[in-house]
Amino acid sequence: MNWQFWIIQTLNSVAFGGLLFLLSSGFSLIFGLMRIPNLAHGAFFMLGAYFGFSLLQLGFHFWLAAIFGGLGVGVLGVFVERFILRQLAGNEQGQVLVTLGIAFIIADVCLLAWTGDPMPLPAPQSLRPPLRFGGFAFPTYRLVVLAIALVVAVVLYLLMERTRLGAMIRAGVDDMEMARGVGIPVSRLFTTVFLLGATLAGIGGVLGGPILNAYPGLDADMLPLALIVVILGGAGSLMGAFVGSFIVGFLYNFGIALAPDLAYFVLFLPMVLVLVFLPQGLFGRAQT
Amino acid sequence: MNAPALAIAGLSKRFGGLPATKDVSLTVMPGERRLIIGPNGAGKTTLFNLVTGDLDPDGGSVKLFGNELIGMPTQRRVHLGLARTYQILTLFPRETLMHNVVLALLGLDRLRWDPWSVLTGHRDLYAAAADALDKVGLGDRAGRVVAETSYGERRRLELAMALAQKPKLLLLDEPLAGLSQGERQAVRNLLDAIPRDVTIVMIEHDMDTALAFAERITVLHYGEVIVEGTRAEVVADPRTREVYLGD
Amino acid sequence: MTRRAVITLVVCAVLLVALPWIIGHEFYINLASQVLIYALFALSVNMMLGFGGMVSLGHAGYLGVAGYACILLTTAGYDQLTAAIAALALSTVAAGVFGVLSLRAPGLGFIMITLALGQIVWGIAYRANNLTGGDNGLSHPARPMPFGIDIRDASSFYYFTLVVFAVALFFIWRFARSPFGASLTGTRDQPRRMRMLGHNVWLIRWLTFVLAGFWGSVASLLFVYYNLYLSPHALALQQSAEILLMAILGGASTLTGPIIGAAIITLVKNMVSTYVERWNTLLGLIFVIVIMFMPYGLVPGCRQLWQRLHSRQKGKAANAAPEASP
Numbered sequence: 001m002n003w004q005f006w007i008i009q010t011l012n013s014v015a016f017g018g019l020l021f022l023l024s025s026g027f028s029l030i031f032g033l034m035r036i037p038n039l040a041h042g043a044f045f046m047l048g049a050y051f052g053f054s055l056l057q058l059g060f061h062f063w064l065a066a067i068f069g070g071l072g073v074g075v076l077g078v079f080v081e082r083f084i085l086r087q088l089a090g091n092e093q094g095q096v097l098v099t100l101g102i103a104f105i106i107a108d109v110c111l112l113a114w115t116g117d118p119m120p121l122p123a124p125q126s127l128r129p130p131l132r133f134g135g136f137a138f139p140t141y142r143l144v145v146l147a148i149a150l151v152v153a154v155v156l157y158l159l160m161e162r163t164r165l166g167a168m169i170r171a172g173v174d175d176m177e178m179a180r181g182v183g184i185p186v187s188r189l190f191t192t193v194f195l196l197g198a199t200l201a202g203i204g205g206v207l208g209g210p211i212l213n214a215y216p217g218l219d220a221d222m223l224p225l226a227l228i229v230v231i232l233g234g235a236g237s238l239m240g241a242f243v244g245s246f247i248v249g250f251l252y253n254f255g256i257a258l259a260p261d262l263a264y265f266v267l268f269l270p271m272v273l274v275l276v277f278l279p280q281g282l283f284g285r286a287q288t
Numbered sequence: 289m290n291a292p293a294l295a296i297a298g299l300s301k302r303f304g305g306l307p308a309t310k311d312v313s314l315t316v317m318p319g320e321r322r323l324i325i326g327p328n329g330a331g332k333t334t335l336f337n338l339v340t341g342d343l344d345p346d347g348g349s350v351k352l353f354g355n356e357l358i359g360m361p362t363q364r365r366v367h368l369g370l371a372r373t374y375q376i377l378t379l380f381p382r383e384t385l386m387h388n389v390v391l392a393l394l395g396l397d398r399l400r401w402d403p404w405s406v407l408t409g410h411r412d413l414y415a416a417a418a419d420a421l422d423k424v425g426l427g428d429r430a431g432r433v434v435a436e437t438s439y440g441e442r443r444r445l446e447l448a449m450a451l452a453q454k455p456k457l458l459l460l461d462e463p464l465a466g467l468s469q470g471e472r473q474a475v476r477n478l479l480d481a482i483p484r485d486v487t488i489v490m491i492e493h494d495m496d497t498a499l500a501f502a503e504r505i506t507v508l509h510y511g512e513v514i515v516e517g518t519r520a521e522v523v524a525d526p527r528t529r530e531v532y533l534g535d
Numbered sequence: 536m537t538r539r540a541v542i543t544l545v546v547c548a549v550l551l552v553a554l555p556w557i558i559g560h561e562f563y564i565n566l567a568s569q570v571l572i573y574a575l576f577a578l579s580v581n582m583m584l585g586f587g588g589m590v591s592l593g594h595a596g597y598l599g600v601a602g603y604a605c606i607l608l609t610t611a612g613y614d615q616l617t618a619a620i621a622a623l624a625l626s627t628v629a630a631g632v633f634g635v636l637s638l639r640a641p642g643l644g645f646i647m648i649t650l651a652l653g654q655i656v657w658g659i660a661y662r663a664n665n666l667t668g669g670d671n672g673l674s675h676p677a678r679p680m681p682f683g684i685d686i687r688d689a690s691s692f693y694y695f696t697l698v699v700f701a702v703a704l705f706f707i708w709r710f711a712r713s714p715f716g717a718s719l720t721g722t723r724d725q726p727r728r729m730r731m732l733g734h735n736v737w738l739i740r741w742l743t744f745v746l747a748g749f750w751g752s753v754a755s756l757l758f759v760y761y762n763l764y765l766s767p768h769a770l771a772l773q774q775s776a777e778i779l780l781m782a783i784l785g786g787a788s789t790l791t792g793p794i795i796g797a798a799i800i801t802l803v804k805n806m807v808s809t810y811v812e813r814w815n816t817l818l819g820l821i822f823v824i825v826i827m828f829m830p831y832g833l834v835p836g837c838r839q840l841w842q843r844l845h846s847r848q849k850g851k852a853a854n855a856a857p858e859a860s861p
Contacts, residue, residue: 037647039592087827093590094826096646097783100592100776101822108815220772224654227647235644261665264658271651272636279639340731366733378728380721391721394714395733403715403746410714449732 007136009257010250015142015211017249018149022204023222024229024241025156026197032173032236033193035092039099040080042223043106044198048073048205049214050110053119062124070203077198081191103219111216121209145207152200153242160238169193173236225252228267232274234284243282291354293318293457293487299338299348301511308334309345310511316457316504318353319484323502324491327532331511332491333375336459340372341365352457366395369456373446373463375491379434385445386430389417392449420452421445424478440471447478451486458482460490464497472497499523507531551697555690564689565761570801571693571700572757577781577793578707579750584779585787586716587743588723590646593633593653594751595774599660601626601752602765603667606675615679623752630748634741641726641740653775660767672766675759686760696757703750704790710746711790719743777818784825786832795834 027041038044051069056062080102088094123141130137160166168189171179180186205214212218229248233240248267255266274281294316301309308331316322324332337343339350341362350357357365380388390407393416394400408414421427424444434442443463450458463479464472476497482488492498499505505522507515509531515522522528550557555564576594583589601622608618637648660667667673678686686692710716721729722736730736759765777800785796800821808814829836 031643035643037643037650039650084823084827091830092643093646094830096590096643097779098823098826101819101826104773104776104815104819104822106819108813108819111815112813220654223772224651224658227651227654231640231644231647231651261663263662264655267658268655275636275639275648279644342727342731361735362730363733363735366731372731374728374731378725380724380728382724387717391717391729391734392732394718395729397714399714400718400734401715403710403713405714406709406712407714407717408712453733 004136008139009254011139011142011146012257013250013253014246015139015145015249016253017246018146019204019208019211020225020229020245020249021149021153021242022200022207024226024233024245025152025238026200027226028230028233028235028237028241029169029193030197031230033169034085034095034190035176036085036095036099037227037230038194038197039096039223040103040106041099041197041201041226042219042221043103043110044073044077044201045205045208045222046214046219047076047106047110048202049121049209049212049218050114050119050205051202052206052209053114053121053214056121066203066206069206070199070201073202073205074195074199077194078191080198081194085194086187086190103223107216107219114214116216118213118215120213121206123210141210145211148207153238156238165189165192225267228271230281231271232281234281237281237283240281240283290318292316292351293320293353294339294489295349295351295354296335296339297349297351299335299350300346301334301338301343302346308511309338312348312508312511312513314506314513314516316487316489318456318487320487321501321503322487322489323498323505324489324508325493325495325498325505326508326514329510330508332508333461334511335508336372336461336491339459340370363395366453370459371450371453371455371457372459373450373461375461375465377439377442377446379442379445379449381435382433384431384433385421385426385437385441385448386414386417388434388445389420389449389452390414392452393417393420396453417452420448423451423481424448425474440467440474443467443471443475444478447475451482455486457487457489460488460492462491462493464492464494476501555693561689564693566802566805568689568693568696568761569805570798571696572754572761573778573781573801574794574797575700575703575754575757576751576778577785577797578704578790579747579754580778581782581787581793582707582710582743582747582750584782585789585792586711586719586723587740589641589740589744590779591637591649591744591747592646592772592775592779593637593649593651593656594747594778595770595772596633596653596656597626597630597748597751598755598758598765598774599656599767599770600629601755602759602769603660603673605756605759606673606765607666609676610673619679619756622756623749626752626755627745627749630745630752631741633748634744637744638737638740650772650775653770654772657767657770657772660770667767670767672764672768675763675765678760678763692761696761699753699757703753707750708790715739715742773815773818776822780818780822780825784821784829784832786834786836788831789834792832792834796832799833 023041023045027038030036030038048069051072052065055065055069060068084098084102085095088098127141127144129140131140131143160170168179168184171184172186172189225248229241229244232247233244247270251266251270252263255263292315297313299309299312300307312335324335326332334343338345339357341357341360345358352365352368352370355368380391390413393413399410399413418427418430421430424447426441426444426448429437429441434445447463464475467475472494479501490498490501499519502519504518505516506513507522507528514531515525515527517525554567558564558567580591580594583591604625605618605622608621609615633652636652637645640648661669663669678692680686681695684691686695718729718734718739722734722739726736781796781800782793783796784799785794786792804814807817811817
């Protein structure tokens with residue numbers, strides 16, 4: 001195998017890791033704060049991809065399609081949070097199962113609206129030619145996706161560490177009772193975080209479109225990856241989602257490239273190791 | 289000289305930066321009635337949690353009749369003769385009083401691993417449970433569901449569950465909390481009736497009742513032992529008053 | 536058991552045994568077999584859910600392990616009984632391993648890990664083309680001949696399934712009423728308290744997980760014998776979710792709940808798919824509606840309704856009596 005192969009696969013892995021970060025950061029925040037694994041998160045990602053596809057069909061510029069596609073999913077997320085999840089406040093088990101039901105509904109509606117054929121999302125024209133450097137050709141679009149994911153990571157970090165919203169989120173993740181006690185508007189916080197998470201997932205779906213396409217089953221493919229990222233990285237931890245995303249990105253990509261039969265097994269092993277030796281994940285907090 | 293019922297040495301626990309338990313050492317002899325007092329936040333319940341295994345300490349040792357407890361899972365400590373009641377009631381609210389006590393009895397009985405026989409068919413188990421309820425005056429209400437009982441009755445049920453296990457060391461975390469005057473006297477009578485082969489360590493805020501019950505008292509403040517001695521010694525010690533009135 | 540319960544049981548048993556004569560049509564007899572198979576799946580997942588408070592979203596994974604193992608072993612030349620026993624053993628061991636992993640993070644972590652594990656089994660089945668035939672699935676050569684009896688036709692297979700189901704139900708019923716069952720429900724309600732009473736909460740949960748995995752594997756074998764075919768599609772998250780929904784819909788806290796839930800979901804699914812293409816949407820909607828408005832399920836809900844009607848009747852009679860006397 002030549003250098004080109006390794007470089008391309010590495011780039012694919014980090015680009016995929018970037019996409020996973022967009023997916024998992026929202027999932028991790030929602031889980032950390034609201035204590036709900038949002039099982040509709042994969043469906044949010046897929047819906048974003050489909051929204052992006054349609055917006056592109058309507059002639060929207062790619063980056064606008066990404067933003068509006070993401071926001072469209074975000075708005076749906078707000079509806080779900082306010083009218084369904086909030087009604088089940090206190091019943092965490094019920095909330096989780098309800099998100100599963102919603103995932104099924106979204107997936108089926110997508111199938112109805114966009115049919116069963118995979119929909120390709122064309123990457124923006126300007127990014128299609130490969131970047132030539134040092135005798136190698138780099139897939140430009142994937143580099144841009146990685147760059148965007150890194151920017152989002154920095155923005156999220158600043159949001160969590162430097163803003164009042166971030167402080168409230170961190171307080172809620174740390175100790176919900178205390179946060180409520182000091183007057184943090186928990187309901188509004190939940191809605192905001194759910195909006196943020198869903199929007200990120202939707203944007204991730206659009207950005208992932210040129211790489212993965214939009215197809216039925218995309219949700220079922222992405223959700224377990226988000227779960228494994230959070231199991232590896234630790235719930236509620238942005239750093240955990242970041243590191244976990246790239247680990248899973250590498251494992252999944254190289255797994256499929258080198259041994260497609262064993263791709264899922266390759267993911268299984270690290271997950272098992274982490275669960276056995278470090279159940280709270282690499283960056284998570286130990287359960288008290 | 290027999291082995292102490294409970295020997296705590298150099299026990300420490302920090303939460304983040306906060307020391308909740310600071311190098312605590314105390315020894316309780318078999319049959320003793322020990323009272324642990326201190327203002328709120330003194331670390332009394334934390335101490336209990338360290339003894340029961342609900343929390344792991346940062347350092348120190350806890351010995352139950354010579355057996356080192358640190359590192360041992362909670363249920364094994366129970367099998368060595370430890371029992372505890374909680375400050376906030378943790379009963380099985382949808383079950384009957386009888387069933388609550390049965391679960392307590394099962395905890396120490398090999399029967400609890402049986403996935404085949406019918407539980408209600410074990411008459412001796414239910415007889416023992418009925419007996420335990422009688423001893424706390426709840427025998428006539430055994431078939432009632434916990435959710436339909438009064439707070440005082442539930443406190444007595446907790447006690448029944450702990451005593452049913454015939455423990456060697458009984459930790460009582462504020463057993464009188466929230467009780468009316470009459471109920472408090474009833475519980476007090478029950479505590480007095482506990483035989484001497486059960487060693488009792490109690491956390492209480494109700495000074496009148498607790499002081500009358502205690503033989504030796506340990507005063508905690510900010511996770512440290514400030515005063516320790518007989519009832520008379522502790523009451524007379526100026527540091528005790530400081531802890532409660534000072535700062 | 537109360538007299539009423541015994542009578543109900545006997546009536547149900549008679550109806551179930553006479554079912555093929557009552558219904559006659561092969562399609563519906565096969566449907567009845569399906570209901571029994573799914574009822575067993577639902578009962579097994581409910582051992583964890585209703586009695587243990589543990590939500591497992593990976594239960595279809597046992598189809599993957601036991602199902603494929605059975606097919607592969609039978610195709611490799613082993614006789615049906617050996618293949619079945621080996622498949623069950625393998626699947627139960629897998630349950631032991633899955634249980635250790637899933638219980639590393641109780642509560643919501645358990646849900647996530649069981650989901651991930653179920654998806655991994657599905658993913659392996661999907662991609663390991665050489666082993667599982669991938670998306671094309673694998674065919675099982677033929678139905679077994681228990682004690683030499685041919686169960687290829689609908690009625691015979693129905694009776695075979697009914698016998699297996701009855702045996703399983705009996706064991707699970709004993710389990711629910713046993714001291715271990717009581718310990719399990721105790722850990723569901725107050726795990727910390729149970730530890731402080733001397734119960735080994737982890738071990739109770741793990742043993743339950745393994746037992747649930749065993750009965751789920753039994754249902755998996757019935758599934759394979761019924762369809763004589765297995766594809767990754769049957770292991771998808773949707774299958775685990777449906778099984779869970781059956782238990783919740785019927786009433787997780789009861790033994791009859793999952794059976795009724797399985798009957799309703801299976802029948803609706805089969806009837807509806809002839810008219811409506813959007814089964815998944817319907818499934819999702821039922822999920823949302825049941826959890827929001829009927830969280831305890833149908834069986835407890837109906838029981839409550841029955842009791843309320845009963846007490847109202849008693850009240851009416853009491854009110855009527857004084858008027859009769861002068």
